[in-house]
Amino acid sequence: MKKITLLAFACAMLMGNFSAAAQEVTYVEDPAQGYLFNRMQDNWFVEVDGGAGVLMSTFDSKQDFGKRLGLKGQVAVGKWFSPLLGIRVGGEFNQMIGVTHKYGLGYRPWNQTIGTYEGNALKPSKFNNIGAFGDVLFNATNWICGYKPGRFYNAVVYAGLGIHWVYEHEKTGAETRGDSWKYDGGADNPHSRNFSARFGLLNQFNVTKNIAINLDLRFEMLQESTDGHGLRTWNEYPSALVGVAYKFNKTEWNAPVVPVCPEIKYTDAYVDDLRAKLEAANQNIANLKKQLEECRKKKAPAPVAEEKPEAPLATVYFPINVSKIVGVQKNVVAAVAEVMKAESNNYVLTGWADNYTGNDKINTRLRKERVATVKKALVVKGVEEGRLDAQINDGNLTNYGAKCASLDRAVTIYRAK
Secondary structure, eight states: OHHHHHHHHHHHHHHHHHTTTSOOOEEEEOGGGOOOOOOTTSSEEEEEEEEEEEOBOTTGGGSOGGGGEEEEEEEEEEEESSSSEEEEEEEEEEEEEEEEETTOTTOOOTTOOTTOOOGGGEEEEEEEEEEEEEEEEEEHHHHHHOOOTTOSEEEEEEEEEEEEEEEEEEEOOBOOOSOTTSOOOBOOOSOOEEEEEEEEEEEEEESSSSEEEEEEEEEEEEEEOOSSTTOOEEEEEEEEEEEEEEEESOOOOOOOEEEEOOOOOOOHHHHHHHHHHHHHHHHHHHHHHHHHHHHHHSOOOOOOOOOOOOOOSEEEEOOTTOOSOOTTHHHHHHHHHHHHHHOOOOEEEEEOOOSSSSOHHHHHHHHHHHHHHHHHHHHHTTOOGGGEEEEEOSSOSSOOOGGGGGGGSEEEEEEOO
């Protein structure tokens, strides 16, 4: 993914610089990055195959080839996990036809070899069994030629194991001739279990996206008592089957999507334009460096102290719905009068009332009466009336809410600017 990210970044940079002469970046699948896994429910298939097999036990070569062909069939379900690897499991039927010696595989005349028997020395042999199998599949075509969606032919090699149960065993038991070194007579058990190992080549021809014709060429090693009582041997069993496979859901594989940078065609005029832009960019860089150097040489200006809001000379507070100076507030007014008489400033007196109680008419009256009361008291204390500017404010003095409304019932005194 790092490769994809770097390529996308490079394309974006090119598009930023050459957008006037190039097309937009395109995105395509890139098989060189590998292939993505599909969902678990994708790439399943079922198949039904039928054909014939030839048993190649010890004495079968004495029988005509055509008389040794036995029917064979299978039903399987499988899944491909990638374009290369898959599995299939299923059930199968095998019919194996041949001949065996009537005295059993243990019969060995001294100084003779098998192959010089009288016609009546061989007995027909027939096995019918059913079983289950499992195969590991490997798509050799995709491995050698690369994966290609919609390819008509695929060569799939496989290997697997099987287990079978004989439900019909027609074979004359080995006859005794009285020699101690020969096997005793008696019929073989008509029901037995055997194992098999197999490998083969599955030739698959894709007719449509979901349907394929199978030609399965297989070679098996089958464990079975084919020649005489009690002798379980491994026997070759080549076979060929033809069938059909049906593929479910999504059958193809997708590669990661990568950006493809557009091709840029260079001309003399285009190159000249790039050079001019490069020179302009270099000049801008030089100017910025110069400005930066000049800024470094300048002394930093002294910090400007923030101006703090002027505090009132005094604040005279009143009870609710009262415009008369009461209690300690008389002392405040007296002290303020002494300060005013010692100064030459003019003063601004502002009357306030809270807006949480009463109504506008009452509150306006209280503001006027409170500021008039304080002004009159200061004049009585010896402050010149012309130095006092009385006014009112319809807002709240503090805006701390109804619980703090008593702080808004006041007259503030500021020095005039």
